[in-house]
Amino acid sequence: MTELRTRWIKILKDIWQNKSRSALVILSIAVGIAAVGMINAAKLIVERDLYRAYQAGSPASLEIYVSPFDKELAGAVESMREVEKAEPRRAVDALIYRRSKEKWEDITLVAVPNLNAVEVSKFVLVKGSTNATTRSILLERQSAEAMGVGVGDKVVIRMPDDRQYTLQVAGIVHDVYIQPFNLMNEATGYVRMETLQWMGEVPYYNKLNLVVAQKPYDRAHVLEVGHTVRDRVIEPAGFQVFRVQIPGVGSDPGQHWAHNQIQGFLLILQIMGVMAILLSAGLIVNTISAVLMQQIRQIGILRAVGGVRVQLILMYLVYVLILSVVALLLALPLGWLGAWGISSLAARFLNFDITEMLLPSRVILWQVALGLFMPALVALYPILEGTRISVYNAVYQSGIGTEHKEDGVRRLLMKLKGVSPPVLLSLRNTFRRKSRLVFTLVTLTLAGAMFISVFSTRASLTQQIQDIGRYFTFDVALSVPGGTGKLTAVREALRVPGVEVAEGWANANGVILHDDGGESKAIEVVGIPYDAITIDPVLLAGRWLQKGDAQYIVVNDDLLESESGLSVGSHVRLKVGDVERWYTVVGIASKHLSGPRVYMSIQEFWRLTGRHNQVDVIRVRASAARNSDVITQNAIAAALEERYKNAGLSSLKSTTRNAIFADFTQVFDIILIVLVIMAVVLSIVGGLGLSGVMGLNVLERTREIGVLRAIGASNASIFKLVIVEGVTVALMSWASGAVLSVPSGLALAAAVIHAVLRADLNFRYSYVGLAIWLAIVVLIGIFSSLAPARSAARLTVREVLEYE
Amino acid sequence: MKLASLNADGVYIIGRLEFGERNCGLCIINWLMCILEVQDVEKSYKTAAGFTPALAGVSFGVKQGEFVAIYGKSGAGKSTLINLISGIDCPDSGQIIFNGVSINRLSEDERSRWRGKNLGVVFQFFQLLPTLNLIENITIAMDLSDALPLSEHRGRAYQLLEQVGIADHALKPPSKISGGQQQRVAIARALANDPPMIAADEPTGNLDSKTRDGIMEIFSSLAKSGKTILVVTHDKEIASWADRVVYLKDGRITEFQEE
Ligand SMILES: Nc1ncnc2c1ncn2[C@@H]1O[C@H](COP(=O)(O)OP(=O)(O)O)[C@@H](O)[C@H]1O
Numbered sequence A: 001m002t003e004l005r006t007r008w009i010k011i012l013k014d015i016w017q018n019k020s021r022s023a024l025v026i027l028s029i030a031v032g033i034a035a036v037g038m039i040n041a042a043k044l045i046v047e048r049d050l051y052r053a054y055q056a057g058s059p060a061s062l063e064i065y066v067s068p069f070d071k072e073l074a075g076a077v078e079s080m081r082e083v084e085k086a087e088p089r090r091a092v093d094a095l096i097y098r099r100s101k102e103k104w105e106d107i108t109l110v111a112v113p114n115l116n117a118v119e120v121s122k123f124v125l126v127k128g129s130t131n132a133t134t135r136s137i138l139l140e141r142q143s144a145e146a147m148g149v150g151v152g153d154k155v156v157i158r159m160p161d162d163r164q165y166t167l168q169v170a171g172i173v174h175d176v177y178i179q180p181f182n183l184m185n186e187a188t189g190y191v192r193m194e195t196l197q198w199m200g201e202v203p204y205y206n207k208l209n210l211v212v213a214q215k216p217y218d219r220a221h222v223l224e225v226g227h228t229v230r231d232r233v234i235e236p237a238g239f240q241v242f243r244v245q246i247p248g249v250g251s252d253p254g255q256h257w258a259h260n261q262i263q264g265f266l267l268i269l270q271i272m273g274v275m276a277i278l279l280s281a282g283l284i285v286n287t288i289s290a291v292l293m294q295q296i297r298q299i300g301i302l303r304a305v306g307g308v309r310v311q312l313i314l315m316y317l318v319y320v321l322i323l324s325v326v327a328l329l330l331a332l333p334l335g336w337l338g339a340w341g342i343s344s345l346a347a348r349f350l351n352f353d354i355t356e357m358l359l360p361s362r363v364i365l366w367q368v369a370l371g372l373f374m375p376a377l378v379a380l381y382p383i384l385e386g387t388r389i390s391v392y393n394a395v396y397q398s399g400i401g402t403e404h405k406e407d408g409v410r411r412l413l414m415k416l417k418g419v420s421p422p423v424l425l426s427l428r429n430t431f432r433r434k435s436r437l438v439f440t441l442v443t444l445t446l447a448g449a450m451f452i453s454v455f456s457t458r459a460s461l462t463q464q465i466q467d468i469g470r471y472f473t474f475d476v477a478l479s480v481p482g483g484t485g486k487l488t489a490v491r492e493a494l495r496v497p498g499v500e501v502a503e504g505w506a507n508a509n510g511v512i513l514h515d516d517g518g519e520s521k522a523i524e525v526v527g528i529p530y531d532a533i534t535i536d537p538v539l540l541a542g543r544w545l546q547k548g549d550a551q552y553i554v555v556n557d558d559l560l561e562s563e564s565g566l567s568v569g570s571h572v573r574l575k576v577g578d579v580e581r582w583y584t585v586v587g588i589a590s591k592h593l594s595g596p597r598v599y600m601s602i603q604e605f606w607r608l609t610g611r612h613n614q615v616d617v618i619r620v621r622a623s624a625a626r627n628s629d630v631i632t633q634n635a636i637a638a639a640l641e642e643r644y645k646n647a648g649l650s651s652l653k654s655t656t657r658n659a660i661f662a663d664f665t666q667v668f669d670i671i672l673i674v675l676v677i678m679a680v681v682l683s684i685v686g687g688l689g690l691s692g693v694m695g696l697n698v699l700e701r702t703r704e705i706g707v708l709r710a711i712g713a714s715n716a717s718i719f720k721l722v723i724v725e726g727v728t729v730a731l732m733s734w735a736s737g738a739v740l741s742v743p744s745g746l747a748l749a750a751a752v753i754h755a756v757l758r759a760d761l762n763f764r765y766s767y768v769g770l771a772i773w774l775a776i777v778v779l780i781g782i783f784s785s786l787a788p789a790r791s792a793a794r795l796t797v798r799e800v801l802e803y804e
Numbered sequence B: 001m002k003l004a005s006l007n008a009d010g011v012y013i014i015g016r017l018e019f020g021e022r023n024c025g026l027c028i029i030n031w032l033m034c035i036l037e038v039q040d041v042e043k044s045y046k047t048a049a050g051f052t053p054a055l056a057g058v059s060f061g062v063k064q065g066e067f068v069a070i071y072g073k074s075g076a077g078k079s080t081l082i083n084l085i086s087g088i089d090c091p092d093s094g095q096i097i098f099n100g101v102s103i104n105r106l107s108e109d110e111r112s113r114w115r116g117k118n119l120g121v122v123f124q125f126f127q128l129l130p131t132l133n134l135i136e137n138i139t140i141a142m143d144l145s146d147a148l149p150l151s152e153h154r155g156r157a158y159q160l161l162e163q164v165g166i167a168d169h170a171l172k173p174p175s176k177i178s179g180g181q182q183q184r185v186a187i188a189r190a191l192a193n194d195p196p197m198i199a200a201d202e203p204t205g206n207l208d209s210k211t212r213d214g215i216m217e218i219f220s221s222l223a224k225s226g227k228t229i230l231v232v233t234h235d236k237e238i239a240s241w242a243d244r245v246v247y248l249k250d251g252r253i254t255e256f257q258e259e
């Protein structure tokens, strides 16, 4: 075996004997690299497994909602040249009993022509068989899991007419195309049409799933095909088309329904990853500067005994490289673990399976390249700077500050005699080395801005939800399938104990007709009492509906997105069914997750739709003054359901205002937890950086501290000196972080809200976050100065003199 | 101690041969015999208060195998002079010629390389590398100058430690041995690449008198074995170990005067 050169031995020993410093560098590299691995691997895994599963089942490129129809219509559509496949479906909203929680959950019962041979948006059999009888059901796997049932077990279904049916679970299937139970709390089951018939439903379909023949990913083309199908086949056959839409939440055809949200979330993570890398690069620069600073004398000695600069540069590069390799060995499994965590979370919520939990080789390559080259690259600058010093200065001048050191010390001494506040002294120290100070400040500022931004994002989300909540200022709302007379609906609701206000609302689907003969996409027309209090709209322009408004409407901002020409005062021609009427826009309401909407007085609605005196939804409040608490809401919900059921009006489940809020916050909280973890990582990195800088400052001031000690400064006062300095830096970073957190919070909140809600932003700055970060940063300042302070207090006068 | 005469250039001489006179014939002889020649060297330091002159025109020569002490009070310019000779610092004017090579014309890196082959440096504060053990403190010098095959490094380092009498401690770190022992290691390190000359600035300045003699004995025997030794000291006793003493006062070589 050949011997190891002494220069490498020196490096290995330096690494080993300065364990905490080496660990700091290793950790800071590892955190950045692991973050990159985690995020990119999770991205690739989600895209691979979710998107592949999505593509595998020949996803519908288009959904057409039609008035009740039978198989023949589907056949006619499928025979069109533009259409590859057209499969009819029937969806019925019902309830399923969840034994473990002793409550009813929503379930959508889906009927297809043949459960054994679904052709579009296919589900996959997981267990049991797809051979369902009239008395059996196939359950989606997440629904089955939530209900706690397996193949052969029985489930109880309550239909809208309130009759209950017991079905046996024939099979458990995996359907990647539906919005999963874990996310939406809505179960999905598949039955034969005969089963629906047995359960009292008419044997018709109400939706067509289409696969377009050519250019299946071209949004415009796909929609055009949809309109062709409607105009040439469906409507001429006498059916009414309610809606032609591409599946998903703003997705393009062929894309998973949550594609935009997933990509948005991944983008946020990517940004975090880049920040982690930037910070770890900064930390490396900082620590390597400290190492070189500390080893100036050694550099001088090495050169005095024959070493040339290139050799030294190489030695320190190898030093960085060794630490990088160790960091990489740590980062690979760490990144894997993180990727596993994120993709399992995604798999659970988006209902897909992870086929193999390996770090994709592309990601590993990325990590290796980044892990090996980035640290060496950023360390090159401090290494070049640190080895530039002349042998004379390195051996004899180290430990002596460059600028006006003597003056400083003298002034210092004088101040000390006059019992100067240590704060002043520390402040002067803090500003001594500007570039180093700047770096620490940047690190902590970023961490702080990040932290506050996460809090602001949360506050903004809350604000956003509250704004959206202004459109749901009922305590309880209950749908009346098929509609009912307004007087009956309101009377029955007011008979529920505790209900003070009851409003009947109605809705219909319509389109806006354009002058060129074209029409808008489907919009929801909502008829409401002009004095409705279960809505408190946020008006962006114009005014809300008033008493006596005849052909006046308020539109929402979503509608303006597709009908950009609209503004207050515009005249629009609205078509519902066969009736067309002109309206004037008097107000524009903010977005509220509803899709394009038109609000009008219910009298006008009746005129337009011809459904005189009919309402579809009853919205109630216990008090005209305010929304009531959760308990009251739940109590009223139960009583209202009961009352409506007994009156034969509706046996659907009602919605409480509280439940709407709870659903929203759950999804956000997952994202926010990830963000908070990132902010914590950043503050750890920032703290480590500060600690490094403080150590460096103490080292540089060895002589000064010695002088202070020589004139009798106590351990405690030197300790305090260093701590005050650390806290000063921390406070400065807090101030700049507070400033930066305004734009960064705005950006993060916009990104998250856009990813999750696809809505515009109502930014809200979090002062709570600002205050919490203040506390944290002061603690970071104290804790990261503890070790350097201890070593400063431990310096003896003799050591200091020898230092010269 | 009987001190000899002072020649025209102000070179103070104790010893067998005299040189440095402005006699041309002798000059040539001197030049042929000198391993080191210092010619009209000046050096001043820039401080906040202006320029502090440290050396004001110093000339002298050192022959191969000679043991020379540079002697003077604190602040006389001794350290400045030895730093210039060992290429650690550069003169403002004048020349330092070692074996025909003008040291002051070399770049910093060239001087390092030159030191690695030609000159071993010994500092007052030993300046060992704290993380390395004694053997490694010596092999690092061999490693950096690359003069010997790697396989011989440890063996030779061990021999050198034996030569300075501390081979027993070979694997200890510097912090575990005494100051005198550390200085022995520093001397062994200076000998690592077998250079013809050793330059030491106050090598015993930090040691007690008993330890001092041990160190001086090592220098003495090195000189006998043919090494050229240059030792800076402010201690008359130390100077007396040398073949010849160069007396420095206020940056000039002058005749020795008893205070
Ligand atoms: N780095 C320096 N900066 C300024 N002045 C210096 C420096 N080094 C030495 N001097 C001054 O140069 C003169 C000679 O110093 P030095 O060579 O160290 O003397 P010696 O080693 O004989 O004690 C002294 O006046 C000293 O103050």
Ligand SMILES: [Mg+2]
Pocket: B075, B078, B079, B080, B202
């Ligand atoms: Mg000196």
